[in-house]
Amino acid sequence: MVAQIDNKKKGTSIAIKATTAIKKPKSLTIDTTKGFKNAYKNTKKTNAQKENELKNKGIKPQAKINEERFLKSFKKINGQYQYPRVDQHLGDFRSNSKYVRIICRDYQYPDGDRVTIYINDIPAVYNIVLTQAYQEFKIPLVTGVNKIAFKALNQGTSGPNTAGFKVYDDIGSLISSNEWNLATGAIATLLIVKDN
Numbered sequence: 001m002v003a004q005i006d007n008k009k010k011g012t013s014i015a016i017k018a019t020t021a022i023k024k025p026k027s028l029t030i031d032t033t034k035g036f037k038n039a040y041k042n043t044k045k046t047n048a049q050k051e052n053e054l055k056n057k058g059i060k061p062q063a064k065i066n067e068e069r070f071l072k073s074f075k076k077i078n079g080q081y082q083y084p085r086v087d088q089h090l091g092d093f094r095s096n097s098k099y100v101r102i103i104c105r106d107y108q109y110p111d112g113d114r115v116t117i118y119i120n121d122i123p124a125v126y127n128i129v130l131t132q133a134y135q136e137f138k139i140p141l142v143t144g145v146n147k148i149a150f151k152a153l154n155q156g157t158s159g160p161n162t163a164g165f166k167v168y169d170d171i172g173s174l175i176s177s178n179e180w181n182l183a184t185g186a187i188a189t190l191l192i193v194k195d196n
Helices: 035-057 062-072
Strands: 005-007 011-014 075-077 080-082 088-094 099-105 114-119 122-129 135-140 144-152 161-168 174-182 187-194
Parallel strands (some): 088 187
Antiparallel strands (some): 161 174
């Protein structure tokens, strides 16, 4: 638009002359047939471009940071990630039983998990290979505290070392039923106190 003052003394008159026609903005044009598909593709392209720009500047995307944090807690040995070594306490129990029966098995896919059972820090059953079927072991109890420990010797072909076990007294009553997920060298401990 153009405006001009004709005469300063007599009054003001404005002459308006249109210079260009008004056009509809492109942003208001909506393609209803492919709108969502195109919007999704454009957003994907924009996000990919932003991620590439960040890579070039040395800034890592959040997904990469999360993955590195997760893998940092594992140690890679022979092409396999080793889980952090954390010992597990499986509970404290009382029993006047002469012995306990321990049955255990690999409760996930049998992949060659091996354990050794210790009674009061003395190895009692060596190098058991956990299978899908339960294996049974009879452990005598002494008066006082009986510390039964399961030490993971490996993690099989797909870690961690996984086992399900049950502990019964000498009359067949269930004392404990539990599972463990152990890294190589980690120990799961169960305490049974015998009064007499």
